Amino acid sequence: MSEKKIKVTMIRSKNGRLASHKACVAGLGLRKINQSVEVIDTPENRGMINKIHYMLNVEEI
Structure with missing residues (x-):
């Protein structure tokens, strides 16, 4: 049984x-x-x- 995965990309800095x-x-x-x-x-x-969520881009695979 394969688990669902999510691709997460950071699009904003974590500074501050x-x-x-x-x-x-x-x-x-x-x-x-x-x-x-x-x-x-x-x-x-x-x-x-x-x-x-405001600093990520999320795609379901």
Whole structure:
């Protein structure tokens, strides 16, 4: 059984953001602007994505 994945791309800088928002960026595995990662579609990952939606581009795979 394959798990659904989400492609997440950081499109805005994490400079000057709240500490909790920076923690969400790190939790998703993002470090640089325009870096993309694929994460498993879980409620935990969805929560982090929803919290910092303004600095991400999200695609369902």
